[in-house]
Amino acid sequence: MVQSHESRLTSWVDVESTSDFPIQNLPYGVFKKSDGFTAVGVAIGDMVLNLAEVHEAGLFSKTCLAKENVFARDGLNDFMACGRTAWKEARRRITELLSLDCGTIRDDKALRERALLHMADVEMQLPVAIGDFTDFYSSKEHATNVGIMFRGKENALMPNWLHLPVGYHGRSSTIFVSGQDIRRPLGQTKADEADAPTFGPSRLLDFELEMGFFLGTGNKPGERINTKQARENIFGMVLLNDWSARDIQKWEYVPLGPFLGKSFATSISPWVVTLDALESFRTSSPPQEPKVLPYLEGDGQDAYAINLEAFIKSEKMDEPMRITATNFRHLYWSMFQQLAHHTVNGTAMRAGDLCGSGTISGPTEESRGSMLEICWKGTKPLTLTDGSERKFFADGDTVIIKGWCQGDGYRVGFGEVRATILPAEQVDL
């Protein structure tokens, strides 16, 4: 077998073969040094390449990014807004600078020490100033599972589900980067048999295993982005945990959809993996029947093979325990269909807008993307390795989602999104 060009690429920075961040990946993030300095960087192995410093050293002078140092920022937005040509030039230049045979940074000790930082020495920040956040509901398996639980097998999918990617607007102000703890929310809930609602901490705290994509370039109000253009407008992807308080959601969501059951927290991974890095892992999309309306037609190769896993670690456990393993390719509606649908009414997208996939459940019991489904509405509790049981999450639990594409001898990975659940605020009830 002839090795592809991609798999032969190596860097002068040490990268283990199981690393999520080889030279084939080069995801962007925002790091903060212990002295407070914050800028855009690229992950390479266990290191972060400080792009603000690389730019300062004049190493982007022959690219279209020469003029303004868009990496000397605390968010990716300005770089994203430069558009695909700039993204491609940046990727080409960074690949060159990190390649085994390039001495520009490697052999300049002073520059190398300024530009190459240990991941362990920096704190990753929310990578993007997020404008609007939309969450879709695009896994047929998830929608079917939820439908069966709440409406029975006959009416599992709503009539619109196979015709359009159902979605709703979420909350931007409570999107947190991996590592930030989240607090169990307070709220109104009502037991089926009760006459009136009560107030207190949510008892059914759940996660949703999702991915999200960031808009790089947007559209003007009244314009549209079609499925073909969508690929050019999307900058990259992250892992996303759409925290959900099922009991709050159940009582509040009729008729206008989820609100406080979701708005308390959404967690994302810090490294934005570009569509260019994912291109080798693009694959055939699931068949769609009935045929979609013309504005939603794709080219049949709009899925991405991304392995996804979720883990739980209680306070008493030494090691996380895997609770599901699924794949992004199972999604019925592609990102390009989601974006074409989102803008078909003229909705403006802006650099930094985020769209979530919806819970990604696979076809088997082992590939379900939420505790609601894994424990089937509490009827099949999960026994953890510390002997305790879970139907939903307990205070102190840490939830971790990981994701990666498997190449030939290398991985293009997303790292992880991790958060620990703090107890609810104490209140007089």
Place this chain on the structure above:
Amino acid sequence: MVQSHESRLTSWVDVESTSDFPIQNLPYGVFKKSDGFTAVGVAIGDMVLNLAEVHEAGLFSKTCLAKENVFARDGLNDFMACGRTAWKEARRRITELLSLDCGTIRDDKALRERALLHMADVEMQLPVAIGDFTDFYSSKEHATNVGIMFRGKENALMPNWLHLPVGYHGRSSTIFVSGQDIRRPLGQTKADEADAPTFGPSRLLDFELEMGFFLGTGNKPGERINTKQARENIFGMVLLNDWSARDIQKWEYVPLGPFLGKSFATSISPWVVTLDALESFRTSSPPQEPKVLPYLEGDGQDAYAINLEAFIKSEKMDEPMRITATNFRHLYWSMFQQLAHHTVNGTAMRAGDLCGSGTISGPTEESRGSMLEICWKGTKPLTLTDGSERKFFADGDTVIIKGWCQGDGYRVGFGEVRATILPAEQVDL
């Protein structure tokens, strides 16, 4: 009758008694001069006081706003984020500078000419960089009307409606300032009797007569704003038209709520009227039965008496025709309850976040706040003064909402929010 202090205040700037913008009001907005200069201003009669210029002239030097010129901005956010003490000091100082007996600006010809602009000579901008936009559904009359139309009298209100202010997240990127035209959206719709959806321009384009409030100061994630604090956190209010494509909405909204049926456009008035200016018009709230949970309790004086009217003007009409007249005081859930509910789960609010009231319908047929209700689902068409009929809006129609509080010899008004409907983009169907 002894005139109140407020009604006796007058300005050296000419203000007609029917003006929305006497010295008792002093709403903030962002104006743009023909040379492109953009800054924060205050409306007074038919004039705009350029606050950036007033600050530049040192006239805020004895206030807490002395240091940074937060008015030399293209949005109110920085001023809003200064907090209520600063808002009160600014209001006191501007009142003083515009008072009949104050010569500081009045008698300084050069400064006066720089600082006082004719409204007709400037273009009002979106006043705030809006982070998250939430829309509530807080009029009992509106929710009941819609409920009767779609579910019958017996089940008009959903079980949760009397227990919490139902709301959902909307789209920030498509909030437009008054005067910007809006385009009829394209989308998927499905006739009840059809097997499959079709694609094309919305045929049931509607408005919703609403008001919105802007957060001035927010809260940290995990914290709450209670009903008492809410009054201190809200900066001010605007008129809001929540454009709605009823046919798109009907097909898409189950189970996650309105999405593309709303996200194409929301229009707001340009002048933000502060809660301080509205304080004299605070009045008793509607009784709430059943009793609300403790975290939603108010002090019974949480409504504001704000007259609201909506008008239509077709391309053939010379004058707008009034289609409804209602009042903000009819709202069942107050702004303070909305904000306390919104943050009860720890959702973070930021300066510039916007919350809409939901359609404000009153108790009579003449006070309904949407075409859906006015024409009762198309069964009672409206005859316009040009002889044409409307069940929903036609291309070329201009929709105008006005609002004002009536004081003793003066008005505290909102001006208007106005937009004309452009035809949908031409597409091959």
